[in-house]
Amino acid sequence: MNNVNxxxxxxxxxxxxxxxxxxxxxxxxIFPFIFIVALGGSLQAGFGSDxxxxxxxxxxxxxxxxxxxxxxxxxIISIMDDRDNDFSQEIFVSPISxxxxxxxxxxxxxxxxxxxxxxxxxxxxxxxxxxSLPQMLIMIPIGxxxxxxxxxxxxxxxxxxxxxxLADQIFPFVMLxxxxxxxxFSPIKRLPIYLDVLSHISPMRxxxxxxRSLFYTGQPEYPKVVLDGVFINLIVMSAMFALFLxxxxxxxxxxxxxx
Amino acid sequence: xxxxxxxxxKYQVPSLDVTTRTQPIIEVENLVKRYRKADRxxxxxxxxxxxxxxxxxxxxxxxxxxTTTISILTTTLAATAGRVKIAGYDAETxxxxxxxxxxxxxxxxxxxxxxxxxxxxxFHAILYGLYGFRPxxxxxxxxxxxxxxxxAEILELDKDIFKPVRTFSGGxxxxxxxxxxxxxxxxxxxxxxxxxxxxAQSRITLWQYLRRVREEAEITICLTTHYLEEAEEADRIxxxxxxxxxxxxxxxxxxxxxxxxxxxxxAEDRKQLRGELESREIHFTEIPQFRIGxxxxxxxxxxxxxxxxxxxxxxxxxxxxxxxxxIIGSGDDE
Numbered sequence: 001m002n003n004v005n006x007x008x009x010x011x012x013x014x015x016x017x018x019x020x021x022x023x024x025x026x027x028x029x030i031f032p033f034i035f036i037v038a039l040g041g042s043l044q045a046g047f048g049s050d051x052x053x054x055x056x057x058x059x060x061x062x063x064x065x066x067x068x069x070x071x072x073x074x075x076i077i078s079i080m081d082d083r084d085n086d087f088s089q090e091i092f093v094s095p096i097s098x099x100x101x102x103x104x105x106x107x108x109x110x111x112x113x114x115x116x117x118x119x120x121x122x123x124x125x126x127x128x129x130x131x132s133l134p135q136m137l138i139m140i141p142i143g144x145x146x147x148x149x150x151x152x153x154x155x156x157x158x159x160x161x162x163x164x165x166l167a168d169q170i171f172p173f174v175m176l177x178x179x180x181x182x183x184x185f186s187p188i189k190r191l192p193i194y195l196d197v198l199s200h201i202s203p204m205r206x207x208x209x210x211x212r213s214l215f216y217t218g219q220p221e222y223p224k225v226v227l228d229g230v231f232i233n234l235i236v237m238s239a240m241f242a243l244f245l246x247x248x249x250x251x252x253x254x255x256x257x258x259x
Numbered sequence: 260x261x262x263x264x265x266x267x268x269k270y271q272v273p274s275l276d277v278t279t280r281t282q283p284i285i286e287v288e289n290l291v292k293r294y295r296k297a298d299r300x301x302x303x304x305x306x307x308x309x310x311x312x313x314x315x316x317x318x319x320x321x322x323x324x325x326t327t328t329i330s331i332l333t334t335t336l337a338a339t340a341g342r343v344k345i346a347g348y349d350a351e352t353x354x355x356x357x358x359x360x361x362x363x364x365x366x367x368x369x370x371x372x373x374x375x376x377x378x379x380x381x382f383h384a385i386l387y388g389l390y391g392f393r394p395x396x397x398x399x400x401x402x403x404x405x406x407x408x409x410x411a412e413i414l415e416l417d418k419d420i421f422k423p424v425r426t427f428s429g430g431x432x433x434x435x436x437x438x439x440x441x442x443x444x445x446x447x448x449x450x451x452x453x454x455x456x457x458x459a460q461s462r463i464t465l466w467q468y469l470r471r472v473r474e475e476a477e478i479t480i481c482l483t484t485h486y487l488e489e490a491e492e493a494d495r496i497x498x499x500x501x502x503x504x505x506x507x508x509x510x511x512x513x514x515x516x517x518x519x520x521x522x523x524x525x526a527e528d529r530k531q532l533r534g535e536l537e538s539r540e541i542h543f544t545e546i547p548q549f550r551i552g553x554x555x556x557x558x559x560x561x562x563x564x565x566x567x568x569x570x571x572x573x574x575x576x577x578x579x580x581x582x583x584x585x586i587i588g589s590g591d592d593e
Contacts, residue, residue, distance in 0.1 A: 002388035004392075005385050005388065005390075005391050005392040006385065006386050006388075008385075008392040009382050009385040009386060009392050010386075012392070012394060013371065013374070013382060016373065016374065016378075017371070017373045017374075020373050021373065087369055087370065087371040087379075088369075089335075089365050089367075089369040090365075090369040090370075090383065090386075090439075091386065092335055093333055093334070093335055093358055093361075093363050094358060094383075094386040094387055095355045095356075095358035095359040095387060095388070096386060096388075256335075
């Protein structure tokens with residue numbers, strides 16, 4: 001019970017921090033805007049109907065998954081932010097389970113990412129991405145699943161890093177390639193074998209594909225945009241979440257104390 | 260085992276009268292910490308005991324190993340060797356019980372600047388399992404609201420507790436941290452250089468608050484500092500340098516053990532004075548004045564026994580600062 005309260009308060013704190021940080025609020029919506037409108041719109045204009053589906057919608061579904069995944073991954077870095085200077089010290093000396101700390105953090109960053117996701121949905125509806133109400137509603141549980149995987153992915157990455165500066169340097173290298181390998185705004189149906197292998201080990205691939213497999217259910221474009229289908233995506237994501245969470249927490253706590 | 264016994268004897272200090280019948284609340288035995296990739300031990304065989312209700316100061320220059328020691332005592336860092344017991348619990352194997360029984364104020368403020376003072380305290384209370392999660396102050400139980408207001412009043416922060424921490428001064432932030440650390444009624448309060456970065460006035464008032472808090476909350480206080488005048492206020496001090504204990508005891512004992520009190524006298528007729536001192540069997544050294552150790556003999560007794568007219572009389576009573584500098588100076592290569 002104590003751990004449940006601790007998880008709740010940790011998550012609540014992250015959400016409060018986000019909502020009170022106005023510059024961060026604004027900046028989180030700028031990138032999705034650039035990707036969906038500028039990139040999706042220009043590709044749509046360039047390739048037109050040759051590709052057989054609406055490129056703006058394709059990019060929107062990809063960017064939705066990518067934003068949530070990346071936001072929760074990056075949010076986890078703030079757990080290292082910092083061992084010397086912040087509330088983290090206070091959290092680490094409290095008598096709660098280390099798993100509760102890590103899980104509360106992932107949950108909190110997931111809430112933050114979800115708030116961004118809802119913003120993207122509203123924004124997409126306004127600029128005229130064709131989206132129905134059921135499609136909008138199914139995006140919420142998808143978003144939660146993506147955030148949990150993204151958060152645990154962030155954890156396993158930082159669990160073996162010594163400090164925040166190192167984390168900031170490494171993250172572009174683990175995030176940016178996934179933009180392309182996961183097919184956020186580029187079709188990856190046909191890839192050379194080496195890229196296909198890399199794509200299959202990119203966690204973001206499954207987040208993006210889960211989004212599209214549910215978004216496009218019953219649509220004529222489904223076979224053209226979906227790779228693995230709902231079932232496989234969910235299994236892979238659950239396995240990754242469990243593995244990353246357990247291993248990540250173990251390494252993180254061990255490295256935290258054995259300095 | 261033999262080395263254990265030696266340590267025991269070495270640091271056996273006559274207990275303060277209030278604590279003779281009780282068990283130590285902090286026991287540190289041969290604590291060693293070597294950081295990964297370090298070529299020397301940051302803490303190198305440190306042992307000490309703290310009795311319940313004491314104000315204990317860990318004193319030493321920067322880099323002596325104070326923060327490392329406190330991190331191990333508060334379970335945020337694993338020791339390389341040695342044993343630590345806090346309130347009867349082992350810091351290595353019972354870390355959760357230790358955490359429940361200690362409050363910690365870190366060297367750098369560990370407050371969340373985005374939250375108000377009260378929110379920082381509330382989050383702490385929930386993390387320590389005192390109350391269930393509630394999103395606002397007004398939905399928290401009455402007991403919580405009374406406790407925080409009472410503490411805020413003691414520390415004179417009652418007007419500002421609901422303001423964002425960002426707007427607090429350094430002294431106010433320290434006070435808020437004290438309030439927060441006392442919410443779960445810890446038995447030991449650790450403070451790592453609590454007065455660093457505070458102006459002289461805030462430093463003095465912080466000490467007054469700590470004394471009040473110690474009385475009202477019946478708590479043991481263990482703090483680190485590199486300010487001597489602060490350590491002199493403590494019941495017992497432990498001076499560490501280069502990871503080793505170099506002095507341990509009450510400020511009076513440390514002073515007495517480390518530097519002799521002595522009397523310096525001189526006369527125009529030094530030959531006569533020398534003869535007189537020798538005939539009275541008073542030991543002295545000539546520097547070239549006569550320096551007489553005051554071990555078991557008072558200034559009055561010495562002066563009374565001398566008939567040679569004296570031109571110079573000076574007693575030397577060491578301050579803790581003298582003792583400290585003597586110790587630190589001997590091993591300091593900075």
